[in-house]
Amino acid sequence: MPRPKGAKNAKPSRREVASYYAMLRSAADAGDVKAAAELIRLSCSEQPENKRHGV
Template sequence: MARTKGATNAKPSKKALKTYYAMLRSAADHGDLAAAGKLIELDHLEKQRQLQAEEKHQCG
């Protein structure tokens, strides 16, 4: 099914993601606990992804 005219992609661009991450960091730096929690969550997920990649590399 095609997108409707004027619709945007559902997946954000890399540039947009960098901007959103910077906004999260700024909010966390200004005391937003939800933003700080999300940054911790993202860091944890990235570390898990790296560990899985290393394990896959060692096994293969």
């Protein structure tokens, strides 16, 4: 069954993801420890297991 007319996609667009990442970066720069931790987690998840340098 198709989604209802006018409904948004469940998956965010690349532009939306970039916007969310920028908001996360801004919050981390302002001292939000949870945002900084999430940026670290995202950074580690993007790297292959052998390239994490102990993290």
